[in-house]
Amino acid sequence: MRIRGKQLLLALLSLAALTVVVAACGGGGSDTTGGSTGGSTAEPSAEEISGKVTVWDNEYEAFPEYTEVAKALDAEFEKKYPGVTVDHVAEPFEGYEALVQAAFTSRQGPDVMQMLPGNIGVLQWVKGLEPLNELISAETQEKMSGWNLVTPDYAEEGERYGVPVGVGGLVPFYYNKKMFKEAGLPTKFEPKTWAEVIEAGKKLKAAGFQPFTGGDGGEASEGSWLWAIGWSTVNTPQQATELSKGEIPFTDEIVAKAMQPAIELQEAGLYPKDRFDIPFFSEGGERFGKGEGAMALGLRSVTAYYGEYNKKLGEKNVGMFLPPGGYPLIEAEFAWTIPKFAANKDAAVAYVNFMASKQGIQALTDKAGLLPNRTDVELPPNAPQQAQQLLEWTREPNQNPYPHGMLPFPVSETLTNEMSQVLQGRTSVKAAQEAVQEVAEKELTE
Secondary structure (H helix, E strand, C coil): CCCCCHHHHHHHHHHHHHHHHHHHHCCCCCCCCCCCCCCCCCCCCHHHCCEEEEEEECCCCCCHHHHHHHHHHHHHHHHHCCCEEEEEEECCCCCHHHHHHHHHHHCCCCCEEEECCHHHCHHHCHHHECCCCCCCCHHHHHHECCHHHHCHHHCCCCCCCCEEECCECEEEEEEEHHHHHHCCCCCCCCCCCHHHHHHHHHHHHHCCCCCEECCCCCCCCHHHHHHHHHHHHHCCHHHHHHHHCCCCCCCCHHHHHHHHHHHHHHHCCCCCCCHHHCCCHHHHHHHHHCCCCCEEEEECCCCCCHHHHHHHHCHHHEEEECCCCCCCECECCEEEECECCCCCHHHHHHHHHHHCCHHHHHHHHHHHCCCCCECCCCCCCCCCHHHHHHHHHHCCCCCECCHHHHCCHHHHHHHHHHHHHHHCCCCCHHHHHHHHHHHHHHHCCC
16 A cells, blocks of 8 residues: 555655754654643543544555545544544655654644654654554554554654554565476475575576566665565564664674675576666566566565556466565554644544544555554455465564664665665675764764
8 A cells, every 4th residue: 555665765865855954853843742632541522522633644645545445534533523624635755754844843734644654754753743652542552563663762662653554565575476387496485595595596597587576776775675684584673673773783794694695696696687777676576567577576565566466467376475584574554643733632633543443444454455453453355365475474473674764864875875886796795884884873872
């Protein structure tokens, strides 16, 4: 459902221009709570809530299925709270960060903001957002997963500044079962080591198939995603947290080990020659969907994902596999937040609770293709087999966010650029580690 390809990369790039401004403003906003809710666990009754609630939403009017569901849910909300009207505003993804910054600076804007999770969204604005621990229903907090994506330091417990919705991020790999069969490979591919992946790639190449499609050009490359996947195969979720806090330096050997899978795949000649001329890895996914390659880094929804591939390749021919020996890496599709300057805080709290309820998440799951992060919401019986497998994976223990998403943007940006240089043979692993560590020492000690 969420644009996790080109638009997410645009979000990452836009942060570069805002880094200085955000630092100067301390993340935006005021420390004064304001409003009438005041952290009370008892939500006012429907009769006590009135007025307009303004919602900023990147998904609205961008995706037809989501928009249809959102309009229906808004109508249900207004029926439940007859004194409230919903002003659902479609805000383009591109330029949204600047709009949010302006709202926090002026302390004027919507009552509810949709944001990306983690350091590229919610966690960079915590000084301007309401802590929601005492405002969100106990049931939602118990049933919903992904709270570490909206909690400082990615902690499981602590102040929660948003409500995570859905499951997004990488799969990480899709593969073409028909090509695998023709190359003499198993159609149920579950590699236990990266060597098995490389060996499969060589067999595919020998059979006349392009092993991997990909796009690693421009500033936002798939190299950093592959590093994150590699990290999950050699390290632990706890070490990812330690790295994000500066407790593990980027010059550590385990960081180099995380780079090795991507390097080995590149050195084995498994990617197309024009890989570094293609700006987005999602464009490599588009090639996979056209049958131009046997494997591709992929997303869970909207672009470069099974929904596109099933239409073109057939559901039975689209397989998925996790990184060898790695743990699942999870992100939310988005998060609902309430700024401290919200003019109608009672209505904002009621709206977020309603949208995050079982009713709200079930509607998005049934009609907009959301992978639910509420444990009491299931996929419809006719959901594609890929969606069913993804949901099963996302409910396994030992989940963790993508480690580069846990880093301050300048560190993540440097890591992305250095990984691209390493894969092109323009710099050494050691030099790349030192370059990232130099930025990390500044960003993680401020």
